[in-house]
Amino acid sequence: MSRPGRHEAQGSGEPEDGGSSRGSQHRHDRHDRHSSDVERGNDGSKERKVFGTGLAKGLAVTLRTMTRRAVTEHYPEAQPELPPRTRGVIGLFEENCTVCMLCARECPDWCIYIDSHKETVPPAAPGGRERSRNVLDRFAIDFALCMYCGICIEVCPFDALFWSPEFEYAETDIHELTHERDKLRAWMWTVPEPPALDEAAEDAKELATARRTADKLAAQERAEASGGRGAQGGDGPGEGAS
Ligand code: SF4
Numbered sequence: 001m002s003r004p005g006r007h008e009a010q011g012s013g014e015p016e017d018g019g020s021s022r023g024s025q026h027r028h029d030r031h032d033r034h035s036s037d038v039e040r041g042n043d044g045s046k047e048r049k050v051f052g053t054g055l056a057k058g059l060a061v062t063l064r065t066m067t068r069r070a071v072t073e074h075y076p077e078a079q080p081e082l083p084p085r086t087r088g089v090i091g092l093f094e095e096n097c098t099v100c101m102l103c104a105r106e107c108p109d110w111c112i113y114i115d116s117h118k119e120t121v122p123p124a125a126p127g128g129r130e131r132s133r134n135v136l137d138r139f140a141i142d143f144a145l146c147m148y149c150g151i152c153i154e155v156c157p158f159d160a161l162f163w164s165p166e167f168e169y170a171e172t173d174i175h176e177l178t179h180e181r182d183k184l185r186a187w188m189w190t191v192p193e194p195p196a197l198d199e200a201a202e203d204a205k206e207l208a209t210a211r212r213t214a215d216k217l218a219a220q221e222r223a224e225a226s227g228g229r230g231a232q233g234g235d236g237p238g239e240g241a242s
C-alpha cells in the first residue's frame with residue numbers, strides 16, 4: 001500500500017495534517033482577496049463583482065455633483081460666513097480677571113504670560129481688616145504657539161476669556177503674534193453675543209439676585225416714603241391744636 005502523496009492530499013481536499021490544511025486555507029483566502037471577480041460584502045460574505053460597477057458609481061457621483069452650485073468662497077473680496085463658535089482669536093475681558101493664573105497653568109503650550117503684583121485695599125468699614133488683591137500688570141498670549149485648544153477659556157472661573165471669530169491677524173514678524181493686554185482687550189469688541197436663553201429657562205443666578213436686591217430697595221424706599229407721609233399726617237392735628 002502506498003501512502004498518498006502531497007498533491008493527492010490537496011487534490012482530494014483531505015488535509016495531510018493540520019498545518020498543511022491551514023496553509024492551504026490561507027492560500028485560498030489570499031487568492032480570493034486578490035481575485036478580480038470576487039469581493040467581500042460588509043458582512044464578510046463573498047459577492048460577485050460585476051464588471052464596470054466602480055466606473056458606474058464614479059460617474060453617478062460626477063453627475064450628482066456637476067448639477068450643484070459651486071461653493072467657492074470669494075475671500076478676501078467677500079468675508080466668509082463663519083459659525084458663531086469659530087475659534088479665531090482669544091479676547092480678554094480684564095475687568096473679570098482676578099489673576100488666579102489658572103489659564104496660564106493649564107495651557108498645554110505655556111503661551112499665556114501673566115505678571116501681577118499685590119495691592120493692599122483699605123477696610124470697607126471702620127475697624128475692619130485691610131485686604132490684599134492681585135493687580136494685573138501684563139497679560140499676553142503668543143498666538144504663534146497657541147494651538148487653539150480652548151482649555152484656557154474652559155478653565156477660567158471668572159469668564160474673562162472668550163473666543164472671537166476674527167482670524168485676520170497674520171503678521172510677517174512672528175514676534176507680532178504675541179498679543180498684549182490691550183490688543184486682547186480690543187478683541188472683546190468682536191466677540192459675538194451669546195445665544196439667547198431658552199424661553200422656558202430660569203433666569204441666570206446673577207440676574208435673579210440683582211432683581212431681588214432691586215425689589216428689596218424699592219420696597220424700602222416705598223416704606224420710608226409712606227412712613228414720612230404718616231409722620232407728616234400725624235403732626236398735622238398737633239400743629240392745628242397748638
Ligand atoms: S487656546 Fe489652548 S494653547 Fe491657546 S492659549 Fe488657550 S490653552 Fe493655550
Ligand code: SF4
Pocket residue numbers: 096097098099100101102103104114155156157158159160161
Ligand atoms: S483663569 Fe481667568 S481669571 Fe484666572 S488669570 Fe486666567 S483669565 Fe484671569
